[in-house]
Every structure is written in structure tokens, then in C-alpha cells.
Amino acid sequence: MASTADNRPDPDQLLAALRGEPQGARRGRLRIYFGANAGVGKTFAMLGAAQAERAAGREVVVGVIETHGRRDTAALLPGLEQLPLREVPYREQVLREFDLDAALARRPAILVVDELAHSNVSGSRHAKRWQDVQELLAAGIEVWSALNVQHLESLNGTVGAITGIRVHETVPDTVLDDADEVVLVDVTPDELTARLKAGKVYLPQQAERAAQNFFRKGNLIALREIALRRTAEHVGDDVRSYRVEQSIAPVWNTEGALLACIGPRAGAEQTVRSAARLAGQLNVRWHAAYVETPRLQRLPAAGRDRILSVIRLAEALGAQAAVLTGSDVAQVLVAHAQTLNCATLVTGRPVAGSWTSRLTGRGGGLARRLALRAPTLDIIEVGEAGSARQLPASSAPASPEEAARGGWQAHWRGYALALGGCLAITLLTLPLLSLFDQANIVMLFLLATVLVALKFGRGPAALAAVLNVAAFDYFFVVPRLSFNVSDAQYLVTFGVMLLVGLLIGQLTAGLRFQARIAASRERRAQSLFELTRELSAALVDSQVAELGQAAVQRNFGGEALVLMTDARGQLRLPAALPPGFDASVADWTLRNGQPAGLATATLSAQPWHYLPLKAPMRVRGVLALRPGQPRWLLIPE
Template structure:
């Protein structure tokens, strides 16, 4: 991971004015936003919701305007009791897969606008068709509106810990929350409970209902899992507190290091032996269980010395990142002061540095660790000896040992400048004194140092001294000096060259750094602006190809997934890419290709575009200079641009999903309206036909006429049931399933359904097997009766006359099992039993039996609304078994009834 370099080392300890301005702007924005409080825990059942509701009761008692937007009690009585006295925000019903679900009403919350709003389960996924796909996005909109929000969150739902949690519990958690929401929260309240206490609560039914609790204790709620998740939650909270402490120290310009937590800062200089330094630091960090950051401060002479040391430093930083360290390249004029300032910025209590033995001729040179010890004795250091540099390496890294070919013109121009100054001085000597002429040589040295840097400046100083001595100092035409005062002049010229060259090198380094930052900021701002204006995937692709090719000087390709998650090259101007590599990168979310450890021989570098929800595509770069991405600044720029591109692709995707959902909802609404209108128009004629058949039957003579009237009545009654199903389905899709739950006897409901179908079932053998010890069930009797009528009518239609139709009911632990068994043809070939519950689906296509395939779909919706399940199980020989599982509940005593 790269640490963003946002500070400039300052020796006077004063805060950065730009940082102060940015902090002031952030405070102004925060004052307009609501405050987020998160009740954070390791698992369900530790008491997050109860703690939130208890605090809410205290706030209400003090007169604060607090509303419960959505609180999930999960059937727990103690949680429901804590809601008493709180204002509850009504939920709205939304249809999903033919079932009415209640969701948090965001618009009602914004209209009510309380001071504090309770929104339970931050990681909850909203029903498709809602304004936002995730509840945390609802919370962000509430915060932007200035409403304080209290919510709950488990550690397994944090996006950054998703892979770690899945490795611990063996299950990938699908509902995640971005880490920035947790990090930016105004307050995080940790709710902790020892694993043994949590397991005891689970057994007592205070976490889940008994059937769910038994399954949870065998899988997720194992003690080892609970211990690991508890440690993750506490560590993640400690990281957040540590970040808050660093912000506090930065805001108040506290320079002293607070060793509240072990954090190592490792400095590398670009020597090959720095790899050993990083390995030693990695082992030390592991023993101390400390965070560690590896940094390299680029030298201002890097361009003059060549790219050897810088390339070695980047390689070392890449190795440190593989070991799990954070890396950074802070800039500064003084390496020692920059390291100390960075350590204070990140509250690193120990510096780990390497040390080489000094050469004899470097007796005057102090190492970085020596300078830090002298200037900042309060900083703890761990110095690791490297041993002497190899001769080959020393020569390669010596800035003065060899003249790089690229610097030869500078030295040539410096020589020409000195020779020209000598010629001009010879002419001026006829007019001016020698003391004035020497100033011309000083001016030449200064100009050369300013133009070409320290090395050519020193060369010009030496050459100017030689020319001045040879041509103008007595005795002329020799290098002999009789007057010792000229030695002072020579030393002055050399000193001026050194000082001017060093200052010039520093200014150039600062200018290059500032120009690089401006280029990166401008590129990122331009990309963000262009992507925000793009409305389609094609426009985003065009912006990406144009921007990435210009910023990174590379050939660019983009691979995007289709409906079945197969990636294909996108964009007319993209160069051909290997779609098999792109598919691997998309599936695994890891980079591959050039410059990586996976398929390194590939032509380009394949990078996944990771959005907050998922990977949205693959970016392919074929760089003209592949080593360019080894620089941390370029890596940060690339990651920022890729993040912007991925977010833009995800935004367009969700816009398309929302439009598709809207069109589908409008189509469903139109179809339901049409069906309801037709059904209403048919009910009156059918009722008249049934009444007329009933009235004419007693007066008709026995024989064909009586049979004909009976057939008319049976068919009209069957059609009437179809119309009732149509009306009920349309009503439920529009308004949802509204239950009138009461305690009823299951025997009465079954008996009423059999009486309704007395005539259709007359051709079959009907057998009931109801357990005599069945308790009362809390259901909507009319709707459960409708379910049984549809199941029995289905059996009467599709089973041969004289076959057995069975209705059975029994109690199994905390559930009531109701079964309807027939001996019909069963499930048709090529389809699954559960497909029978789809709307307008029939078991026998093109059958002579009347029907439109709504009876079973309506039955499933009613059962699901009761919190129960219905399944179709094919029999071994023939027929099908419909199994309804209802929760038994806790029926009242006869006295209370």
C-alpha cells in the first residue's frame, strides 16, 4: 500500500498553511453534514441494537427529537420492548419476486427530518427497485441532508476485511460496507461480548429463533470463529483510534512522538543491500506486532548521478510492499529532517536505518543516523550495519567517479564559457584593474552553475582558476602563484560554484516535484470532469482510451464484461488484447502481465478496475517505458485514475439497472391493471350463470339436461376461482400481502377448503390425516384457506378420477407441517418442481384442463408473507407432494381466549 505524501518537511515546526486551509474547508463541510454513530461489534447477538436503543431512550428522555427509522428486532422480545416510547417511522411495501417486503422509507425520513434517526443494519441490501441498492447509501443521503444517524455494523461486513473473514468462517459475506464510511464516522461505539457469553445467549434463543440458532451453532457460531472475529473487530477499532490520534497531533502541530503503538519507519537509500534492511525490518515488525512504513527520500542529485540508485530504491519499495509494509516517497531538501518530519506525521516511534562504514576521505561526512541523533536525540533509532559497499557498486553509485554521457555537453559549454570569459577579460584588462577583471570569472562560474548544476559549476570554477592563474597572475604563462592572496580568490570562486550549484540543484528538484504534482492533479481532475459528463459505456470507453494513452504515454485497451461476465475488448481505437488473460484478471481481481508475477511475458499490463461493489472491467496498458510504473507517484496516479474509471462504469451500470427496473415495474403495473379490469367485467356474468344453473337444476327432469346444468355450474365455478386468483394476484402485486393474523384451528381451515371443493373432489378419494394434538396457528385464515383451495383444485384437475388425494398435518418441533398429496402426472420433464410456482406456469402444456397457472404462484406468495415455506416434492411413483411449513409460535391459553 502506498502512503500519500501530502506534507513538506519544515524545520521550524510550523503547520503547513495549505493543510490548515484544507482542514478549515473540511470542518465547514462537516458542519453541514449529519453525524454518524456506529455501534460496532464482532457478531450478531453481542447487543449492538439493544445498546443503540438504550442510548436512544436516554436521548428521548432528555427531550431530543429522535425517530426509529428502521430497527430489526428479529423476533427478540427484549429488543422489541426497548422500542416502546420511541417514534417509529412507517415503512413502505415494495414487491420483489411476487412477495411484498417492507423497506426503510428514505423519503419519509427526509420529510420528517428528525435530529437523530435510527437506521439498523448498515450493510443491509435494499430490495431491487429502491432508490439505492444498499442501505449505507441511504445513510449517506441522510447525512448529506444534515440528519444525525445511529446505526449498527458487524466487522465481517467491512469491505477491506471481506477476504480475511471469508478465510476464517469459510463463507463469503455478500453484503459489505466501504471502509471510508467507518473511518469517517463521528463516533464508533464498540459493543463487545466474550465468546462464551455469546454462545450462551445463542442457546437461550436471544440471538436467533431456535431452529436458526441450532444451525448457526454448528457453522458460523463456533468458538474459534467468534474469537477470530472479536480480534478483528478490536484491531480495526484500534486502527481507527490510531488514525484519530494522528489527526489530533497534526491539527495541533504536536511534534513529539507518542509511543501509544509500535510503528516502525524504515529509510532506504537505494543501495542493493537495502533488501537485507527491509527483511530485517519485516522480522522486527513481526516480533513487535507493529505497523511499518518504508520510505525513500529522492536525492536532489538523482538526475546527475543517473537512475541506478533510484531504480534500486523503487525495487526495494516493491519488495517491502510484498512483505505487507506501507511505502512512500516524501520529498525534502534534507533527508534527515524529512525522515523525522515523516515519522512525527505518522507517529512512528522508531526509525530503522542502514549504515555503511565511512571512507577515510569522508571523515567530515556525517551519516543520516548521526545527524538525527545530534539534532533529535528523542527519536529512537535501530541502525543495521550493511558492511562495506562492493567496489563495482561503489563506483556505479559514486556521483563524481564517472562522467555520464548525457552530461558531456554541459561540461563542454562550461569550458567554452571559461575560455570566452578569458578572452573578454584580456580585452578588459586594458581598461580595468585585475581585481575587477576577476569578477568576470566569478560571474561566469555563477552563470554556469545556475544553468547546468553543481558538477559543471565546479568544473567551471576549477577551469576559471586555471585560466586566471595562467593568463593574468604574475608570473604569466605559468601556474606559479607568488601572491598568496590569490589562493583566497581561488577558494572563493570554488565555494561560490559549489553553493550556487547546490542551490540550483535544489530549486530544480523542487520545480520538478511541483511540476509532477501539478501534472498528476491536472490529469486526475480532467479525467474526473470528462467521466462525470459521460452517460454511456461507449463515452466512458472513449474518455478512458484518450486520457490513459496521453497521461501514461501508452497503448491502452479496455475489456468490459457482458451479461454472463465474459470480458471482451471495448472501444474502436484499442489495441488487440489477450481476452483469456483479461478474463483471469477479471475473475480473480488481481493484476497480471508485464511487470507482475503472473504471465509476466505478456505484451501489456492487465489491471482490474475495482469499484465499491465489484470489478467492473480490465484496463490494459502497453507502456513505452515499463519501469515508469515503479515510481510510487505514478502508481498513485494510475490507481486514482483507475478508481475514477471503475466508479464511472458502476454508475452507468446502476443507471441502466434502474431504468430497466422502472420499465419492468411499469409493464407489471399495466398488466395487473388490465387483468384486474377484465376480471371485474367477468365476475358478474359468471355469478349470473352460476345462479341460473342452481335455480334451473331442481326444475329440470333427470337426464341429459340435469347433467348439462351441472357441467355449466362446475365450469363457471372453476372460472370464478381463476378470476379470484387473477384479482388477488393483481391486488397483492399492487399493495402487497396484507395479513389479518389470528389464532385459528387448522382442522377448521382444512374442512372449509374441502367444503368449497366438494363437487370437484367428488370424483376422487379424499383422505385427511390431521394429528389430534395440533396447536392453534397464528395465520390469516382466509388466505391459508385460499392456498389449500388452490392446491386441492390443482389435484382435482390433473389427477385421474378415483385416485387418492391426501391432506395431512403434524407438528415437528417448532413448526407445523401441512401436506397435500396427489397421484397425478407429477412434475413435467425438463422442469424443476419449484418452477411450478412461477406465474403463468402449468404442469402440462397445451392441456385440455382449464387454467392459467396462477394458483400455485398465488399460494407461494401467501405462504411467504406468513414467514413460512412451501415446496413441491415429486413422489417416487407418480404424483406430487406439496409441503407447507408454518411456524408454530406460542398460542395463548384457553383462558386468555
């Protein structure tokens, strides 16, 4: 693994950026003027910027604008080209709507399209104006628009609970997330109230009703806070993207994000609980990570269950959890913190009186290694809890193969073959004693140790190293057929031989671990590439469901079902349901938008795992999975 001084960017992130560049070159840019309420000045600021661009020589066209009778806003329109609106008959009247086809035919450099959350008249090509904007962007036209925070889909319920008013026109959060620029237009609640009283927001009668309802000062303060936080999230994403593009490794402490470092020892859940509490007090995002080393891969089933339970606790408390791999825990955690731009790491405190503490005399531990690798990061050590609730065991049963994995019995074949290999190399080299020098015979014994390490790993390799030293001493060193040593120099030979054998076994086992991880990543990347290629050729949703179902079965084994909804919003079930599948649980998952069944906290006794397929606006279906290895469902990836 590269050292922390290596500032090269992550290859996967670079590939994602390269894939996005051609698409970004074809698509137009989206600038959103974002505010907490009507009347903060979004349209005014947008038209002011449009006039500045026109003065600079750029082609700016107004597709649709809503002045709401505000004279100051209307005064910014002269000089800007305006597209004629489309007249649409609707319920014995004629409404004037944005003309999408005229805008596509005109193809200006910049097109101003106000009121992003507006609902189009029935019979229009798109139901929502934000969908019109998506088509304009796909045609390569730069679009400027305006949006209030209460129109974001994810905040619809929150805003309704605060203001007591239901907002019917919403925009998917992904529209704001994907915007190239977000310009926050902000005023204080007192200033906005003064504008409302002065008639600069609504006409007098409307202003009076608004002041008694939506524009109460408490509402304005709460909505302003939400808008500021949502803008900060977008800026945070911009910072992370820039750091990836520019290959910037040092952490920029712009938001104070936390990374909880989960260890294999009992009590790791206290680290997660403390990190969650600290993140809540600081009101920052937080992550959790567990690093699996070659040694930790050999943990017994009970130890792996405990770690998976801690990871699930972190996710339940709001963290984004990850299972990482590497031979150096501190190096992997520092690299992960730099990738996520986390300036603070939370770790467990080393056990007092451990042999490492006594050996170093200064506590050693993960926190010290992290401090040495990343001196600029803040590190918080969490003490042990005197009395805490034990986490429940994993709800996903281990398969017989997994249950047997990790103990000495699981590797008995490797140990037996190591013993057999030692016997074979001894029998092979005995007739060669008169032909070869002892140094060459030592090389053959070391070769046997390397072969055992390559095939069976560290434990059998260590046994082979010890047995080979003993066999060389007994059969090849004078006096033969005895463990006595006539020349003290042979003790050095035995020591070097044993040390080299153990070292080779250690290094070879590490290489096998890295090769296995690389092969797993390659298989995952290849599977995703094949799925992407197949989905690009799919024409109807049934083909998408079949392809997704086949991909899940290839990766997880077992059985899988992708259930889509019909026109009434009901799941389309197959004629013959597989054994153990419960349609009522699938329907619960669809209605509540939450996972259920195996490896979840809801109906965990079910043999199937039910996962909602969420689209920006609603849940479009359910993925049901009965994996060959149920425990895989507990790993975040």
C-alpha cells in the first residue's frame, strides 16, 4: 500500500471523474438561486446577474420570469430578450406557460427560467418545470433558475411540521445536488418582514395573510437555518470534489467531520456511541470505519459477529460505515480520513497494562500510530464504559462454511500438508547430501516453506519453518540423527533459517491477502461494468428488473426478485412465489421505504431480505434477496 506521503488520487475516483467529463461537456450548466422564502430577492439577484452578463457580451435570454408585481424586479427586464410564452387552453381559460420548444430552437448561451418548482399545465410535455430544465441542460443550454428551500422533496414534511402549511410543488433533492452553482440569496427575518410590510413581496391583502401564516418570525428563522445548512452541504460536496480533482491529501478542516475507528476488541461500541454523541453536539456529519487486516481475517465467528454488530450500531446512529482492508490499520484510517475530509478521529483507549504498553512504556496504541502518521489530525480517545448494554448478536446466521472458518480445525489440511512437505523435502534431499553443499540443501528447505506459505498461509508456513529447521539439524548436521550440535556456528544457521522462513511466510501471506482483495475488487468492478452495459441496452422496465435480478444473484448467490409497481402503485408479484417469500413484508417495505426481513431490525426472522428501490420522488419497487451467505448483508458495502 502506498505511504501517506503519496499524494496520488484514488484511481476509482479518477475514473469516475473521467467518465463524467464527456457528459459534462455535452450538458449545459445549471445555476440555482436558492433562498429560504419568497421575497428574499432570488429573481432580483438572478436578473441583476443576467444584466451583468449581457453587458459583458454574453447572450442571455429570459424564457419565463415571475415578477409577482414587484416594480424593482420588473425594472431589471428591459434590455433582456424574452421568449414569448405559450398559450394553453385550460378549463375554459387560457394560461400562459414557458415555451420549451421555442427555447430549444433559440438555443441561447444562457436561459433564465424562473420558478423551478412550478407545475406545468396538464397536457404539457413534462409535468414539472424542473423536468423542462433537465431537457434544456441535456441540449447543452446553460440555465439559471430560482428555488425556495420549502420546495425540496426531502424537506417537505419538515417544512410542513414547522409552518403548518403543506407545500404541494416539490423538486427532487438531486436537482439541487447536481447543480453546478448554488447562489444563496439571504436576508434576515426582520428585513424580510419589513419588505413584506412595505409591499415589496406581495400585494397588500396577500401580505397581510402571509404575515399571519407562513411569514411568522419563527418560521422565517427556522427556514433560514435549513437553507443555510442545505447550501453548506452543497459547498461541502464542492470542496470534496475539488480535493479529488486536485489530488489534495491533507485534510481541510472546513466542517469538522468525525471518523470513528472501530477496533476488534470488546467495547468498540462505546467508541461509536461517543462519536455519535459528539457529532450530535457539534452538529457535524460523521463516519465509522473498521480495517480488516490479514490477522483479523482469522477471527472466530463470535468476534466477527461482534464487529458486525458495532458497524450496524454506527449505521443506526447515523454514520456512513465502511469496512476497509489493509495491512497497516493506522495508514488505512489516515488515508480514509483524508478522502472523507475528516479532521477528527475517535478511537478507543488502549487496555491499561497490555504487553505493548509495558514494552514501550508510553501506551503505544492506535492513537499514537495515527498521530505519527497524521500530526495535523485531532485524535480523541474514548474510555471504557463501566456498564453498558451488550449488543445483540448478528441476526444473519452464519453458513456452515463460515462457522467452520477461523479456527485451527479449519486449517488442519494446511498443517498436515506442511508436515508432509517437510517429510517429502527431507526424503528428497537425503540422497543428495553427498552431491550438494549444506547451503544448497538449506535453500531447498526454504523453498518448501515458501510453497507452503503460498498455498496455505501464515500458520502452516510457520509450522513448516520450524519443522524444516528441526529436520535439517537432525538429518544433515553432524552428529547426524541427533539434535546435538558440534559446532556453535550452526546455531546461527538455524536461527537465520528459522527467521527467514518465518519472514517469508509472513510476507507471502500478506501478498496472498492483498491479491485476494485485488481480485475481489476486480470482480466487483467487472460485474458493475457488465450491468451498466446491459442496462444501457434495456428498453422497458421489465428488462431492467431481469438484468438487476440476474446481477444480484451473480454477486450474492441464492435467489433474488426485483418487484416493480404497477399503475396503481401495487407490487407486481410473479405467478409462483419462491419458498419463504412473504408478499406482505414486501408490501410493508414498499409502503414504509425501509428495509425489512433478514439482517434487519424489522421481521428479522424472515429468510428473505427486502430492500426498497428508491427513486428521487418515490419508492419504485422492492428488491427481495435470499443470499447464499446471509452474513454478507451486514457488511456496509
